[in-house]
Amino acid sequence: MVEFVGREDELQTLHQMLQENNQVAVAAVAGMGGLGKTELALQYAMAHREIYKGGICWLLAKAEDVGIQIVRFARTQLDLNPPENLTEDPNQKLLAQVQYCFRLWREGDVLLVLDDVSDYEQVKLYLPSPSSRFKVLMTTRQYFGGIAKLSLDVLQPEAALELLKSLLKETPGRIEKELAVANQLCEWLGYLPLGLELVGRYLARKQDLSLTEMLRRLKEKRLDERSLSKSKSEGNMTAQRGVLAAFELSWQELEDEDKQLGCLLSLFAAAPIPWKLVEQCLPEEDAQDLEEIRDDSLLNLHLLQRKGEGIYQLHPLLREFFQYQCTGLEQVEEFKRSLCRVMVAVAKDIPEYPSLKQINAVTPAIPHIGKVAKDLIQYLSDDDLIWAFFGNARFYNGQGLYEQTLPWYEQCIEVTKKRLGEEHPNFALTLNNLALLYKSQGRYNEAEFLYLQALALRRCQGGEENPDVAESLNNLAILYELQGRYSEAELLCLQALELRQRLVGEEHPDVAESLNSLAGIYDSQKRYSEAESMYLRALELRRRLLGEEHLDFATSLGNLAYLYQSQGKYGEAELLSLRALELRRHLLGEKHPDFALSFNNLAALYELQGRYSEAEPLHLQALALRRKLLGEEHPSVAESLNNLAKLYYLQGRYTESEPLYLQALEIFEQRLDANHPHTVKCRKNLANLRDEY
Missing domain, CATH: 3.40.50.300 (P-loop containing nucleotide triphosphate hydrolases)
Known part of the structure; x- marks a missing residue:
């Protein structure tokens, strides 16, 4: 029983x-x-x-x-x-x-x-x-x-697993042997009692069948898998039908328009669906008519669930069932093209560096953009192809989630190369974006290789007088500055600035970006007066063109603050640092690498002023955030380790300082090189410490 x-x-x-x-x-x-x-x-x-x-x-x-x-x-x-x-x-x-x-x-x-x-x-x-x-x-x-x-809703995951265990109690230990797969099996079945009981009873009859193989068969055969059909030997089951037959009863009560809507919904990802996206997929249909079908048919028959205001979802097995029915529906091809059109439009609206507010707004659409990239790229035009990948990449990259960003750019390169070839402008764009990601991850050598490849392609495609060439030059300059190659960085940045001024004029965000980049290069070389002039020009341009609620404006504030800190203008530096910190908190939230940067810079400022008790918690927070977001081997983590070690050194806490310097030095030597300015400085700091005791 x-x-x-x-x-x-x-x-x-x-x-x-x-x-x-x-x-x-x-x-x-x-x-x-x-x-x-x-x-x-x-x-x-x-x-x-x-x-x-x-x-x-x-x-x-x-x-x-x-x-x-x-x-x-x-x-x-x-x-x-x-x-x-x-x-x-x-x-x-x-x-x-x-x-x-x-x-x-x-x-x-x-x-x-x-x-x-x-x-x-x-x-x-x-x-x-x-x-x-x-x-x-x-x-x-x-x-x-x-x-x-x-x-009734589906079972909770724990209860679903317990039901599966009860069905296989004649073979004790079977679930525990493949516990992770058992949980995946419950999830694939959507924790539906009927599906769990049918599959559990099937496994009970097939004692040599592993749960891994059972899951593989389900994924391959979907609802046609025989384990989801009721066996004649299962006379003691309350349910009289298999999954397909059980769903078929509700399907038969639907009108043609109801069935079409169900099939469209099944093309979305297995995730909550914003209703506004459904309406956009059917622009010629009356919104009130769609609402009636949704509420009076699909919701009334419990074929669709309301998950929140304007958000609906299909049960995983019902989604499979509707897809099963889609095969005979003549509108399905048009539905797929329509879904792709809508999701590409959403992806294009995601800024390159979205704010937290923009990220929250687009979050419900992200699984469905991913669905297009995974299963429907054949329905995308050549021009739209990259956006199925760029949408999700921008979403994750904008949160500093670089590991989750990576596969979207890597897949985009593979797909773009296969369909469009290496001579297409979008291939160069994808190379450039992956290089940007590598730079953010501290993978500077890999980033340089891709930047150079993208620059060469862009020169071939559009000649030297090309905004894309200017972008590549500027990106390469920033990378060289991070690598301590200041003379190369300055030359490229000046070329990018001159080209942008000529192509788009002085009043353009791209010009502000080049001014900011050039200022950073001067700052790194302690050419403070030149850096200040450039930073101020960039700040004013961004204020005028983008407004004071923009991430680029926050970046300019933070950069200028760091410069003033280096010049000993502590009052001005603190004011700007706090403003940049609050703006980043507002725009990005507190779990972003740029927010950690604000902590780091403010801590360094307090340290210079001898405000050690205020500096330490900020250094610790910056280090913890960077470790969590960037990983243990990132140069920014080494920077935080070095800065915290320096703070402890200044306080005479030498035994706490030394291991931090050693960790920082090891990362700098591995991820940069032995002669990089950061490496040299860290090595010098360690030597000074050892001279003290």
Whole structure:
């Protein structure tokens, strides 16, 4: 016997719903096929049979007229024999007999179960009067307005695993041996009780079949996998159908327009779906008509779930079922093209460096952009091809989640090269973006190789007088500055600045970027007066062109603050640093590498002023953030280690300082080189420390 797990709270709630009303308590145990509605009703009846002294009457709503079933039950189980002549109206004969049976029913409370009700109006006529001792429990796939409703959801992951274990208890240890796969199996089945029971029983019969192989078969054959069909040997199951057959019952109740909408929804990723995206996929359809189909058909039949305001989701197996039905739908190809069009438009709206507000706004769309990149790129035009990948890359990169960004750019390079070839401008653009990512990860040598490749391609494609060439020159200059190659960096940055001024004019964000880059190169060489002039020009341009609520403006504030700090202008530096910190907190949140940079710079400022107690927690926070976001081997982590070590050195805490210097030096030597300015400085710091004791 299979254990009944995961529904203890629902059983208790159901009992309370049926008992708390003196009138008839009609509790609709609603939900899509396979959730175990009938099993829950059965378990409730078995658990509480002692309190229903008048008996439990179980009726199959779809099998036969409910009135006929009630009269038959009364005759066979209660020895009642309702007369034929209770009324002269032949149309009221059956109703009169039902009422007669209710009046003479055995004493005590009665539980009347109506299983699988599809039309409430057809059974309402036969229900007992509100003042009677009868309790009525219905199971249904639909929603009946005005009736107390207990809506079943899928099982919780722990309960789903427990159900699977109970089905395989004859082979102990089988789940534990492949525990991770067992959890994946439950997830693939969407924690649906019917799917879990069918697959569990199938595995119980196939004792040599591993869970890994079972999962592989499900992924390959989907709903056609035989384990999801009910075996003739499973006579003790409450459910009478397999998954496909169970869903088919609801499918048959849908109109053509309902089915089309269901198929469109199944093309989205297996994630919550913003309804506005669905409407955009069907621009010629009336929004109110779509809403009616959604609410009156798909939601009413529990084929779709509302997850929040404007957010809906298909159960994973229902999504499989709708895709299964899509194969015979002539509109499916157009639906795929429409979905791609909408998701590309969303991707193009994601800025290269999105703010936290923009990230939160686009988050619900991200899985669906990824779905297009994974499964539907053949429906994208050549010009739109990169955006299925760029959308997700910008989303993750904008949060400083570089490891999650990487596969999107790598896949984009592979796909772009295969379809468009290496001579296409978008291939060079993708190389450039991957190089930017490598730079952010501290992978400077790999970044340089890609930058040079992108620059060469752009020169071939558009000649020297090309904004893309200017971008590549500027990016390469920034990289060289990070590598301590200042003379090369300055030359390239000046070329980029001159080219941008000539192509786009003085009043352009690209010019501000080049000014900021050149200022950074001068700052690194302690050419402070030149750096200040450039930083101020960049700051003013960004203020005027982008506004003071822009990430680039925050960057300019932080850079100018760091310069003033180097010049000993501590008051001005602190004011700008705090402003940059708050702006980054507002725009990026507190889990971003740039926010860690603000901590680092402010800590360095306090340290120079001898405000060690204020500097230390900031250094520690910067180090922790950088380790978490960038990994242990990133040059920025080495910078934080070096800075914290220096703070401890200044406080005379030499034993705490030395191991930090050693860690920083090892990273600098590995990720930069032995002669990089950062490496040289760290080595000198360590030598000074050792001279002290």
